Amino acid sequence: MTPDEAAAAPIVPALDLLSTSDVVGAVISGQAHVAAVVAGAQTEIAAAADLIAQAYLAGGRLILLGAGTSGRLAVMEAAEVPGTYGIDPARILARVAGGGADQLVGSDAAEDEADLGRQDVAALKVGQGDVLVAVAASGRTPYTLCAAETARSAGARIVSVTTVPGSPLAALADVVIEVPVGEEVVSGSTRLAAGTAQKLVLNALTTTAMVRVGRVHEHYMVDVVAANDKLRDRISGVVAASTGTELGQARSALERCDWNARAAIVHLLTDLDPAQARATAAAHRTVREAVDAAR
Numbered sequence: 001m002t003p004d005e006a007a008a009a010p011i012v013p014a015l016d017l018l019s020t021s022d023v024v025g026a027v028i029s030g031q032a033h034v035a036a037v038v039a040g041a042q043t044e045i046a047a048a049a050d051l052i053a054q055a056y057l058a059g060g061r062l063i064l065l066g067a068g069t070s071g072r073l074a075v076m077e078a079a080e081v082p083g084t085y086g087i088d089p090a091r092i093l094a095r096v097a098g099g100g101a102d103q104l105v106g107s108d109a110a111e112d113e114a115d116l117g118r119q120d121v122a123a124l125k126v127g128q129g130d131v132l133v134a135v136a137a138s139g140r141t142p143y144t145l146c147a148a149e150t151a152r153s154a155g156a157r158i159v160s161v162t163t164v165p166g167s168p169l170a171a172l173a174d175v176v177i178e179v180p181v182g183e184e185v186v187s188g189s190t191r192l193a194a195g196t197a198q199k200l201v202l203n204a205l206t207t208t209a210m211v212r213v214g215r216v217h218e219h220y221m222v223d224v225v226a227a228n229d230k231l232r233d234r235i236s237g238v239v240a241a242s243t244g245t246e247l248g249q250a251r252s253a254l255e256r257c258d259w260n261a262r263a264a265i266v267h268l269l270t271d272l273d274p275a276q277a278r279a280t281a282a283a284h285r286t287v288r289e290a291v292d293a294a295r
Helices: 020-029 034-039 042-057 068-085 108-112 114-124 142-153 168-172 193-213 229-243 247-256 261-269 274-282 287-294
Strands: 062-066 092-096 131-135 157-162 175-178
Touching: 034 042, 034 193, 042 062, 042 131, 042 157, 042 175, 042 193, 062 068, 062 114, 062 142, 062 193, 068 092, 068 131, 068 193, 092 114, 108 142, 114 142, 131 142, 131 193, 142 157, 142 168, 157 168, 157 193, 229 247, 229 261, 247 261, 261 274, 261 287, 274 287
Parallel strands: 062 092, 062 131, 131 157, 157 175
Antiparallel strands: none
């Protein structure tokens, strides 16, 4: 299936005449093609993820920004990454038009306020070394366009995420990600297929970038923050699976290493004591590199 074929989402002209079950079915089937469309942009998503990872490793920040649904998805993505991958929340930030520094739901009316985009980028002090991921289904939202223009002028690199080709936003970007999902089941409701596509793109972007940064060991979230009992249990399982040890042994190692999973793995796989393991783990990008250096 080509991206163009995949974008031909089924159109239901009279949802109000359908049964409740058929409306649900129409909404679901109207988004079934989204994964294929996003897969068509795999090369561009990979290029953007490499750009983000390189910027992060050099000390830069990732800023995600948009208006309406696009901005809310950007805020949600930025909110989930620090805890999942153990990074400083100041290294990944987001803005939704009308949301301000509190990153609230924003205001639909604010998407037309171009100056607000300029103000938000200035308030974030976006500049050289940063990457701005600008998300807009149409690729022409005034708030997002102005934000991207301002960030670009300040020296930031720009990644555009749109659901239409050849947009003004794409013209500003260093990496262009276009996922043309076609018509929505509810005409114009870009929180449906367009929102699903944007969510999938952002998930792929941040996850891949964090893998490249070294925040994933094998297929485990090795730097997840041990913020609650569920996550402490999960981290114990990660350390046990990564070292071939019993769960209780892994948990004891984590306690000795202050719940630093990568340090606990190094500690269990080498002769280093907990303090040395923490220092060695912190000095290397990946757990594999730390273990190899300690052996």
